[in-house]
Amino acid sequence: MPPATSPAEASAADSGWxxxxxxxxxxxxxxxxxxRWTTLAMSSKPAWQALDESLKAAPPAANRAWDLRPIEQxxxxxxQLLWxxxxxxxxxxxxxxxxHKAVLDQVAQYTVATPDEPSPSLNDRIREFSHNGPRAMYVMRDFTALVGQLALDLCRLARAPHRGPWRDFSGHLYQFGATALHITALVGLLIGVVLAYLISQQLRQYGAETFVVNILGLSLIRELGPVLAAVLIAGRSGSAITAQIGVMRVTEELDAMRVMGIPHGFRLVMxxxxxxxxxxxxxSLWTSMAALAGGMLAADAALDISPAYFLSALPRAVPISNLWLAMAKSAVFGILIALIGCYFGMKVKPNTESLGRGTTSSVVTSITAVILVDALFAVLFKGIGFRA
Structure with a gap:
């Protein structure tokens, strides 16, 4: 063990701080x-803490005078610390x-104060926009080119259907549709139960229990069913599309397809x-049916509305035009999710970091696009599907 420091030695060491x-x-x-204002004297933690506290007690002021003559070294x-x-x-x-003055003069001569960064001027803001603004224009250009290429590929498929990638189409149809039925049904069922219980608490106060069919039917068939299914598919299939194409970029399969003359749009996107x-x-229809089933069971348990009455009152409460509207916008949701997934997959760079970033951007962009398009449909078709 090192020898203990005596109080006299500690006092002698402190005197040089x-x-x-x-x-x-x-x-x-x-x-x-x-x-001693030297590196060695300030190297110990107690010495530095004591000096820092004493300097805070002597802030620079116009009427304060300094006496540096007692400094030993x-x-x-x-x-630099004093300056x-x-x-x-x-x-x-x-x-x-x-x-001491010679040392301070040398430090003052070669120490340049860092000026405060001025606030950006209008010219600086315009220059920054000129550098960052075209980025959004490039995204719009590339996405428009992807949509245009899809239109050309569809014309090519209509002209020669026997040369279409039907095996890829059937595989994707099974992967995106059949394998998603269980999760969409479960989520739709739970959403229907929760929504029916929440509505029942309010309708019971006004004696309007029978209107639960109208509210559940319109909200689930027209809005919640398609949007809920689209969000689930965007997180499940949209990310899978981006990851699949992105892995092909990382493994250079896309480059190999280009060398062999296989068009990406016709074999991957379309x-x-x-x-x-x-x-x-x-x-969307499957999710709405599951949600209505959950709402029907919850209405029977909470409001004593029998399933027979629920099923008989549903066609009168919800016109069939709501179903066609829901399926039409669901088709638009599917096209957008697939296009966005393919776009971000094509933009993946040949590294794993870009693959993860592209997959995340694909899901976020798809969900945002679904909500925006749903709001657009709600505004454009606000007079369709309601009883006069």
């Missing part, structure tokens, strides 16, 4: 610096020895878009 004291002289506050680190504390300006009154355009309305 850099210190700052205060004294009043001639109606002026003097700050007196003493000790001063190197460039100590001088920074003075905010790169000499005190109005200072007393110091010539050798089958996925067609599969989701067909599967999405069916998934």
């Amino acid at each position: 850099p210190r700052v004291g205060q004294r009043e002289q001639e109606d002026r506050q003097w700050t007196v610096a003493s000790g 001063l190197d460039h680190i100590g001088a 920074e504390h003075w905010r790169h300006e000499w005190p109005a009154t200072i007393e110091l020895s010539p050798q 089958p996925r878009v067609l599969a989701l355009a067909i599967a999405m309305p069916l998934i």
Whole structure:
């Protein structure tokens, strides 16, 4: 074990620490610096903490004078500390020895104060927009090119159906549609139960229990069913589309397809878009049916509305035009989700970090697009599907 430090040795070591004291002289506050202002003396943690506390007690001021004559040693680190504390300006009154002044003069000569960054001007803002603005235009250009290529591929398929990628189409239709039925049915059922219980609490207060059929039917068939199914498919299939195409970019399969003359749009984009355009309305209808089943069971338990009455009153409460509207916008949702997934998959760079970032961007963009398009449908078709 190292020998214990005696109180006399500790006091002798403390006497060499850099210190700052205060004294009043001639109606002026003097700050007196003493000790050894060297790197070695300030290297210990107690010495640095004591110096930091004493410097905070002596902030720079116009009427404060400094006396540096008691300083035993001063190197460039100590001088730099004093110069920074003075905010790169000499005190109005200072007393110091010539050798200390030489060190401080050298530090002051080669220390340049960092100026405050000015606020950006209008010209700077315009220049920044000129650099960042075209990025959104490039995205619009590339996405429009993807949509245009899809239209050309559909014309090519109509002209020669026997050369279409029907095997890829059937595989994607199974993957995006059949394998998603269980999760969409479960979520739809739970949403229907929760919504029916919440509505029943309010309708019971006004004796309007029978209107639960109208509210559940319109909300689930027209809005919640398609949107809920689209959000689930965007997180499930949209991310899978981006990941599949992105992995092909990482493994250079896309480059190999280009070398062999296989068009990306005809073999990769078009089958996925067609599969989701067909599967999405069916998934939306399936989700709405599951939600209505859950709402019907909850209405029977909470409001004593029998399933027979629920099923008989539903066609009268919800016109069939709501179903066609829901399936039409579900097809639009499917096309958007597939296009966005393919776009971000094509933009993946050949590294795993870009693959993860592209998959996340694909899901977020797809969900945002679904909500925006649903709001657009609600505004454009606000007079359709309601009883007069």
